[in-house]
Amino acid sequence: MAGDVSGPLPPLKTCLEAILMVVDEPVTDVVLAQVVERPKDEVAEALRELAEEYAAQGRGFELREVGIADGAHGSRGPGATGWRIYSRPECAPVVERFVRDGQQAKLTQAALETLAVVAYRQPVSRSKVSAIRGVNCDGVMRTLIARGLVEECGTEHETGALLYQTTGYFLERMGLKGLDELPDLAPLLPSAAEIEDENEA
Structure with a gap:
């Protein structure tokens, strides 16, 4: 370091x-x-x-x-x-009001990209999402969690980092019965090995 x-x-x-x-x-x-x-x-x-x-x-x-x-x-x-x-x-009442009012707002491009990474790579840690997008995604992930589109789903065995996945609400909003109905975009995303190689480079 x-x-x-x-x-x-x-x-x-x-x-x-x-x-x-x-x-x-x-x-x-x-x-x-x-x-x-x-x-x-x-x-x-x-x-x-x-x-x-x-x-x-x-x-x-x-x-x-x-x-x-x-x-x-x-x-x-x-x-x-x-x-x-x-x-x-x-400050909880104000924060809750902000989150609730924000539910009606459209997702930003950054949020849509982050949501796509989670959808295709789940379960996935924030650090890996950030590595794929090339920018820090912490704020965007908090927004997606607050809107009920993404949720925690355990921890990564090697690092203890929290893992995230999409929710049933995500499927509902996307009009999907299951994740197997997602368009075939996964091959366009880098693999875990490719991400590790980039981080080590």
């Missing part, structure tokens, strides 16, 4: 915030410490300070330390915890 970073990094808290904004699952302080190349205790203290700062400022989001599944994002055994940013509970 260190070889991928050139030049001086921003302040520790700034780096942690940037990472926490893109993770789709809670991430341990061990993994964060490895990424920012700082001592684990220093990272843990910075995370606690960030959580306190957000709470004191009354932000619309909060940083929480939550329990995570064994093997997910650097966890080690039962009782492992990780950090992730969540919207504040007090």
